[in-house]
Every structure is written in structure tokens, then in C-alpha cells.
Amino acid sequence: MRARTSIASGLGRRLVVGTPFFWLVVFFLAPFAIVFGISLSRSRFGVPPYEPLWQNGALAARLDNYAFLLDDPLYLTALLNSLEIAALSAAICLVLGYPIALGVARAPKSWRAPLLLAVILPFWTSFLIRVYAWTGLLKKEGLINDALIWLGLAAEPIQMLQTDFAVHLGIVYSYLPFMVLPLYASLERQDMSLLEAASDLGARPWRAFLTITLPLSLPGALAGFLLVFIPAVGEFVIPELLGDAGTAMIGKVLWTEFFNNRDWPLAAALAITVLTLIVAPLAWLEHLRLKRSEASQ
Amino acid sequence: MKRLSPWLMLAVVLGYVFLYGPILSLVVYSFNASKLVTVWGGFSTKWYAALLENDKLLDAAFLSLRISVVSATGAVLLGTLSAIALVRFGRFRGRFLFSAMTTAPLVMPEVITGLSMLLLFVSLQHAIGWPDGRSPLTIAIAHITFATAYVSVVVQARLAQMDRSLEEAALDLGARPLRAFLTVTLPLIAPSLIAGWLLAFTLSLDDLVVASFVSGPGSSTLPMVVFSSVRLGLSPEVNALATILLATVAIAAIAAGVLANRNRKT
Structure with missing residues (x-):
């Protein structure tokens, strides 16, 4: 019954595993070793703009860049700021996405697929252009300010673009589909007879929601939260286009170090720091979550 | 079947207004005669004509399409192989590392992916003379690498759901593994390959950050050109x-x- 355990054997098997394995080791894993190496180097003028690690037969590694990151409060602030903005945006996504997901999940069956498609569709259009659309709406002479003044809600244009508010809005807008999808999946699967039982036993709709629907949808909510939070932490385009120069998010800081200051070693040190402090724990969390959801299925 | 409560209906409608409002505002203003983007100056299609004459944008669009087709195809090949290995091969040496490498790109901030790919290309060129500078090729390699992870997830889901008895029947009837795969498994998972290809194509076509790191002079992709014109103001x-x-x-x-x-x- 050897054939039942797998479809390939011997050479075929080795090729199937080996090809993507080799590719990912060379182009995904190895780069991090190189980034780490360069983070221990010193920047210089020239091509490439960093000193080689081996100089005159000796290892010239130094921790200067890491010391600098610790020394300058800018980097710690940016790190904490990114976490805060991402967490708050993911929470807002949850609050806004929940009723949408619930509405789609409880809609007549033939409506669900097209309604869900309509939630995903914006994701297939350009992310950059969707963020850019908000610059036209939020600016001082933009549509929203015009509407507010016309309605008498504001006396003069409000500064909305280039604020943290705009950054949160941009993240919520761009990642809302990532929240709605897993929420919908967990809400749609729920056994409706539980709700009927609750209402037969005299529970008010609100109470049935709080004691049955909400707890059962928590795995979907957690998945959605992470799906929004993870890409939002390292976001560059949204703070760049909608935030102001002072909006320090770690993705933008790294971009600036690299492209504007041309300090490759410092950017590399920053990347390694973010990788160990944020990405590794998040990847681990995601790993645990997937393992649990696999086990429960 | 109970009717949808009016509150939920309202939530869904408002949700769609939020999702589509900004996009529709772009569509409306694309027919605006006025150069001031937010002042209505009458209906006009002149921006479409201007778009057709904008060589920089058109060249970038053409380059982006080519890179996306190559990246999506490469990512489908590698992603499908990795999905087969992860779903069908049980335990094998290096499985944990393999599985980690196929999921990690999903949680990696784009700036870090871009920076690490660039430093790899620079070091490789320094060490072995390849790749010769940064070009559309390096962009495609970077895109294949991160898109492979997405394709792998999509194909894994399909493979896990698939009825394996058909494949086993083919093997029991004496088909060689490769033949069983090509005639039975592949047609069954084909929809996920198409979905994965489209996903990889879209990710590649839309990528600004990674491409900005690994592109060379003269290889500006569409998002890069759009980004630089958008940064200067509304266009x-x-x-x-x-x-x-x-x-x-x-x-x-x-x-x-x-x-x-x-x-x-x-």
C-alpha cells in the first residue's frame, strides 16, 4: 500500500520537495542571513554603500547600529506607534466588519455568494489606487469637507489628510475585506437551531446573540484581527500617502533610512529588530492558531 | 427563514457604501473636464486621451503586465509543488523548515521582504556576478518568492478537500504516479491553480514596495510610476x-x- 501514502516516490518526490525548497532557501531564507551580516557593518560612500564584514582577514562586525537604534527614541516610538495604530485599526475593522459579516451570513442563501464577492472585489483592484482615492476625499477642498460645510456641520475645512485619523481610516478601508471573510466563514457555519432553541426558550434576540452567536464567532474574529493587524504593522503606503511627516510607522521609517538616508546597515539592523520583536512572535501566534483550527475541524 | 433584521440590512448597505464610495468618486472624477480634481467642470474624456499619450505610464503598464505574467506562472509552479509536498508527503526531512518558509512570506512586512531581496541581489552580484544589476528579472524573482506562499495556501486547501480515492484508483490500476497526477489530480485541482495564478498576478501587478527596492534604473513598474505621480499631488x-x-x-x-x-x- 505504499502508493497510498503518497503519489510520488523516489526521484519524483525529491524533485517535488526539492525545487520549491531550494528556491525558498536561496531567495527567502538566505537573504535574512545577509541582512543580519550587513546590519553588523558600517555604512560608507560607495558601491555597495556598506563596508565588507571581512577586512584584512579579520571579522569587522560591530553592534553600533543596534546601539544607535536603542539610543534614538525615534525608533522605539515608531515601533510602539505602529503596534498601536495597527491594533486600533484592527479593532475598528472588527466593530465595522462584524455587522456586515453577520448581515451577509444571515441573508437569503442565493444572495450570499454575490454579496461576499462584492466585499472581496475591491481587493482585486489596485491597493495603491484605493488609498489614493481617499486623498481626494479627505483634503481641505475635498468632497467630505465640502459636504460638512454644506450641511453646516463645519464652519471651515477640517484638516483630515495628513493626520493619524486618515492613517487609521486608510488601514480600516484597505483591510476591511480581510476582517469580513473569516468572520463570515465562522458565522455562516453556525448551527441556526441553537438560536431557534434560545428563542423558543424565551431568550431575547440580543441575549441569544451575546450568549450564542458572539462566543461561537470568536475564532473568526481572532483570525480577522490578525489578518488586519499583521500587514498593518509594517504598512508603508498608507502612512506615506495619508499621514503627515511626523506619522512614524516602522515601515515608513525603514523606507526613509534606506531610500532617503541611504544608510543600508541601519535599515538592515532595523529590519532584524522588527523581525525578532514583531514578525517572529506574530508568525508563531499564527502557527498556533492554524494548528488549533486544524485540530478542531 | 426569518427576514434579515433591518439593522443588519442597514449595516450591510452602509458597509458597501464605505467600500465602494471612494472608488466611485475616482470614476466620476475621471470624466471631469476640470484639471482641479475636486471641482466639477463638465463631462469630458480628455484624461483618457491624455492617458493614451502618456508613454511613461503605458511603458510601465506594459512592463508590469509582463512581470506579472511571468511571476504568476512561476509562483503557480512552485506553489503547487510545495502544496503537494505539504499535503501529500506526510513527514519528510526538513518539513518544519519547509512549512515555515512557505507561510512566513504571508506575515512578512513588505519593506523587510524588499530590503532582504535587494541585499541578496547586491551580495550575489558582488560574489558571483549574477544577477547583472537590478532589472525586471530581479523584480520577477522577488514576486515569485512571495507569491509562491499565497498560491501554496490556495492549492493546499483544495488538495486537502479533494477526494483521494480517484487518485488511488488510478494508482491501483497501474498508472505511474506522474501519469495519475497529470490525468486525475491536476484536472481536479485546476480551479485552485487558476485562482492561485490570478491571485499571484494581482499581487505582482499591485506591488509597489518590494518592486521599489529591487528594480533598477529604467525598470519602473506601473505602481511605481503611479506612486510618484500621486505623491506630487492629484493627477x-x-x-x-x-x-x-x-x-x-x-x-x-x-x-x-x-x-x-x-x-x-x-
Whole structure:
């Protein structure tokens, strides 16, 4: 019954595993070793703009860049700021996405697929252009300010673009589909007879929601939260286009170090720091979550 | 079946207004005669004409399309192989590392992916003389690398759901593994390969950050050109471009929906 355990054997098997394995080791894993190496180097003028690690037969590694990151409060602030903005945006996504997901999940069956498609569709259009659309709406002479003044809600244009508010809005807008999808999946699967039982036993709709629907949808909510939070932490385009120069998010800081200051070693040190402090724990969390959801299925 | 409560209906409607309002504002303003993007100056299609004459944008669009086709195809090949290995091969040496490498790109901030790919290319060129500078090739390699992870997830889901008895029947009847795969498994998982290809294509076509790191002089992709013109202020040509893109996506989605519907009926 050897054939039942797998479809390939011997050479075929080795090729199937080996090809993507080799590719990912060379182009995904190895780069991090190189980034780490360069983070221990010193920047210089020239091509490439960093000193080689081996100089005159000796290892010239130094921790200067890491010391600098610790020394300058800018980097710690940016790190904490990114976490805060991402967490708050993911929470807002949850609050806004929940009723949408619930509405789609409880809609007549033939409506669900097209309604869900309509939630995903914006994701297939350009992310950059969707963020850019908000610059036209939020600016001082933009549509929203015009509407507010016309309605008498504001006396003069409000500064909305280039604020943290705009950054949160941009993240919520761009990642809302990532929240709605897993929420919908967990809400749609729920056994409706539980709700009927609750209402037969005299529970008010609100109470049935709080004691049955909400707890059962928590795995979907957690998945959605992470799906929004993870890409939002390292976001560059949204703070760049909608935030102001002072909006320090770690993705933008790294971009600036690299492209504007041309300090490759410092950017590399920053990347390694973010990788160990944020990405590794998040990847681990995601790993645990997937393992649990696999086990429960 | 109880009717949808009015509150939920309102939530859904407002949700769609939020999702589509900003996009529709771009469509409306793309037909605006005024150069001031937010002042209505009458109906006009002149920005579409201007778009057609903007060589920089058109060249970038053509380059982006080529890179996306190559990246999506490469990512489908590698992603499908990795999905087969992860779903079908049980335990093998290096499985944990392999699985970690196929999921890690999903949680990696783009700036870090971009920076690490660039430093790799620079070091490789320094050490072995390849790749020769940064070019569309390096962009495609970077895109294949991160898109492989997405394709792998999509194909893994399909492989895990698939009825394996058909494949086993082919093997029991004496088909060689490769033949069983090509004639039984592949047609069954084909929809996920198409979905994965489209996903990888979209990710590649849309990528600004990674491409900015690994592109060389003269290889600016469409998002890079759009980004630099958007950063300078609002540009009505970008509105026209956005409208064309939206129309394409909408038509493709409707066509896919109609096809899926027809398949279900027959």
C-alpha cells in the first residue's frame, strides 16, 4: 500500500520537495542571513554603500547600529506607534466588519455568494489606487469637507489628510475585506437551531446573540484581527500617502533610512529588530492558531 | 427563514457604501473636464486621451503586465509543488523548515521582504556576478518568492478537500504516479491553480514596495510610476487609469460569476 501514502516516490518526490525548497532557501531564507551580516557593518560612500564584514582577514562586525537604534527614541516610538495604530485599526475593522459579516451570513442563501464577492472585489483592484482615492476625499477642498460645510456641520475645512485619523481610516478601508471573510466563514457555519432553541426558550434576540452567536464567532474574529493587524504593522503606503511627516510607522521609517538616508546597515539592523520583536512572535501566534483550527475541524 | 433584521440590512448597505464610495468618486472624477480634481467642470474624456499619450505610464503598464505574467506562472509552479509536498508527503526531512518558509512570506512586512531581496541581489552580484544589476528579472524573482506562499495556501486547501480515492484508483490500476497526477489530480485541482495564478498576478501587478527596492534604473513598474505621480499631488490621468482597471476587474468578476453559475447548472 505504499502508493497510498503518497503519489510520488523516489526521484519524483525529491524533485517535488526539492525545487520549491531550494528556491525558498536561496531567495527567502538566505537573504535574512545577509541582512543580519550587513546590519553588523558600517555604512560608507560607495558601491555597495556598506563596508565588507571581512577586512584584512579579520571579522569587522560591530553592534553600533543596534546601539544607535536603542539610543534614538525615534525608533522605539515608531515601533510602539505602529503596534498601536495597527491594533486600533484592527479593532475598528472588527466593530465595522462584524455587522456586515453577520448581515451577509444571515441573508437569503442565493444572495450570499454575490454579496461576499462584492466585499472581496475591491481587493482585486489596485491597493495603491484605493488609498489614493481617499486623498481626494479627505483634503481641505475635498468632497467630505465640502459636504460638512454644506450641511453646516463645519464652519471651515477640517484638516483630515495628513493626520493619524486618515492613517487609521486608510488601514480600516484597505483591510476591511480581510476582517469580513473569516468572520463570515465562522458565522455562516453556525448551527441556526441553537438560536431557534434560545428563542423558543424565551431568550431575547440580543441575549441569544451575546450568549450564542458572539462566543461561537470568536475564532473568526481572532483570525480577522490578525489578518488586519499583521500587514498593518509594517504598512508603508498608507502612512506615506495619508499621514503627515511626523506619522512614524516602522515601515515608513525603514523606507526613509534606506531610500532617503541611504544608510543600508541601519535599515538592515532595523529590519532584524522588527523581525525578532514583531514578525517572529506574530508568525508563531499564527502557527498556533492554524494548528488549533486544524485540530478542531 | 426569518427576514434579515433591518439593522443588519442597514449595516450591510452602509458597509458597501464605505467600500465602494471612494472608488466611485475616482470614476466620476475621471470624466471631469476640470484639471482641479475636486471641482466639477463638465463631462469630458480628455484624461483618457491624455492617458493614451502618456508613454511613461503605458511603458510601465506594459512592463508590469509582463512581470506579472511571468511571476504568476512561476509562483503557480512552485506553489503547487510545495502544496503537494505539504499535503501529500506526510513527514519528510526538513518539513518544519519547509512549512515555515512557505507561510512566513504571508506575515512578512513588505519593506523587510524588499530590503532582504535587494541585499541578496547586491551580495550575489558582488560574489558571483549574477544577477547583472537590478532589472525586471530581479523584480520577477522577488514576486515569485512571495507569491509562491499565497498560491501554496490556495492549492493546499483544495488538495486537502479533494477526494483521494480517484487518485488511488488510478494508482491501483497501474498508472505511474506522474501519469495519475497529470490525468486525475491536476484536472481536479485546476480551479485552485487558476485562482492561485490570478491571485499571484494581482499581487505582482499591485506591488509597489518590494518592486521599489529591487528594480533598477529604467525598470519602473506601473505602481511605481503611479506612486510618484500621486505623491506630487492629484493627477486626473490616474483617475482614468483607475477607472479602466476597475472596469476590467468588474467585467472579469462578472464573467467568472456567470461561468461558475453555468457550470453549477450543467
